Amino acid sequence: MRFSTKAIHIGNEPEAPSGAVTPPIYMTSTYSQRDQSEHDYARGINPTRTRLEQNLAALEEGKHGLCFSSGMGAITTALTLLKKGDHAVVTDDCYGGVFRIFTRIMNRYGIDATFVDMTDLVAVEDAVRPETRMVWAESPTNPRMKVVDLKELAAIAKAHDAISVCDNTFASPYLQQPLAMGIDLVVHSMTKYLGGHADVLGGALVMRRDDLHEPLKFAQNALGAVPSPFDCWLVLRGVKTLAVRMERHCDNAEAVAKFLSGHPKVERVLYPGLPSHPGFSIAKRQMRRAGGMMSFVLKDGPRTMDVLKRLGVVTLAESLGGVESLIEHPASMTHASLPPKELEARGISAGLVRFSVGIEDGEDLIEDLGRALG
Ligand SMILES: Cc1ncc(COP(=O)(O)O)c(C=O)c1O
Numbered sequence: 001m002r003f004s005t006k007a008i009h010i011g012n013e014p015e016a017p018s019g020a021v022t023p024p025i026y027m028t029s030t031y032s033q034r035d036q037s038e039h040d041y042a043r044g045i046n047p048t049r050t051r052l053e054q055n056l057a058a059l060e061e062g063k064h065g066l067c068f069s070s071g072m073g074a075i076t077t078a079l080t081l082l083k084k085g086d087h088a089v090v091t092d093d094c095y096g097g098v099f100r101i102f103t104r105i106m107n108r109y110g111i112d113a114t115f116v117d118m119t120d121l122v123a124v125e126d127a128v129r130p131e132t133r134m135v136w137a138e139s140p141t142n143p144r145m146k147v148v149d150l151k152e153l154a155a156i157a158k159a160h161d162a163i164s165v166c167d168n169t170f171a172s173p174y175l176q177q178p179l180a181m182g183i184d185l186v187v188h189s190m191t192k193y194l195g196g197h198a199d200v201l202g203g204a205l206v207m208r209r210d211d212l213h214e215p216l217k218f219a220q221n222a223l224g225a226v227p228s229p230f231d232c233w234l235v236l237r238g239v240k241t242l243a244v245r246m247e248r249h250c251d252n253a254e255a256v257a258k259f260l261s262g263h264p265k266v267e268r269v270l271y272p273g274l275p276s277h278p279g280f281s282i283a284k285r286q287m288r289r290a291g292g293m294m295s296f297v298l299k300d301g302p303r304t305m306d307v308l309k310r311l312g313v314v315t316l317a318e319s320l321g322g323v324e325s326l327i328e329h330p331a332s333m334t335h336a337s338l339p340p341k342e343l344e345a346r347g348i349s350a351g352l353v354r355f356s357v358g359i360e361d362g363e364d365l366i367e368d369l370g371r372a373l374g
Helices: 003-009 047-059 073-082 096-104 123-129 150-159 210-224 229-239 242-261 280-286 301-309 338-346 363-372
Strands: 064-066 089-093 112-114 131-136 164-167 183-188 203-209 267-272 293-298 326-328 352-356
Touching: 003 047, 003 096, 003 242, 047 064, 047 203, 064 073, 064 210, 073 096, 073 164, 073 183, 073 210, 073 338, 089 096, 096 112, 112 123, 123 150, 131 150, 150 164, 203 210, 242 267, 242 363, 293 301, 301 326, 301 352, 301 363
Parallel strands: 089 112, 089 131, 131 164, 164 183
Antiparallel strands: 064 203, 183 203, 267 293, 293 352, 326 352
């Protein structure tokens, strides 16, 4: 089965005995064990969740899927693979919540992290220590849109007996399948492209390795950051249109990137689909298309928020990956938890804008941006 067919059919098989084409939402906290023993308590198992987990495993070319109440719920659970004394090498351009959990929570449990620019694979090798057990990547990264060579990264992690992880939220499994490139564990914020309609929070882990699934399944139940059956149903519904949505996100993003690149008020556009982007050739190799996310830098940094507040079709808001275009200012919004020194070191300047290009008519988006930029 090909991607779009799997997205619609895996986990969505008609329900017996009614034949309902759309899966039911099992709103139950517990199960009668008189005639069955597989289902005991809903933190551990829920049939709507199981359907979504099967669907995501298929879309990522994985074997096992596990779903959570948020992306951070998935990430926290993944970090239970580490123990006191372990070390992780983490992309320096990561979602702010990942930086926060490594530097303010995991450090209190004796787990150390080194943040490196993963476009420099020598720097990754140099950061590895004898106690390194995890290599944590995003590609493209949030918000600088760096593209990491996932095949090479997976090989480095494997050589050092460390678990390679890729947060695939920005690309979605339609555009990029890290497990097929040798990555051990895929992370998703389902809140974004998988849900696709800005109406649900969720997270997922997908893997092939049984030896990772077993402890993570245990931790899913033990930590308890599980999604509601209704939220699982919303994501299952959202995923059915993932392929067509992603194609339109890419069409619009390509047009917007071209427009912004030629605008006199814009200093630089960071979009992996532009030949001027340093990760263009790696993105071409490992992604189907360059995606719906981009960042750009305004020449007049201090006036960035004034420009963003003038937008009409595009909404000034955090989050990404929904049908509606969202724009935000990382330095004061999504990445505000980073200390000023870290913001500067990562190039998250006053003029940097992150844009989640939606699936509205691309012409309306370009007109709106043109009006706001003046
Ligand atoms: C790349 C990435 N990973 C993880 C997360 C966390 O996901 P959630 O907000 O669903 O907890 C986000 C949230 O913005 C994200 O952008």
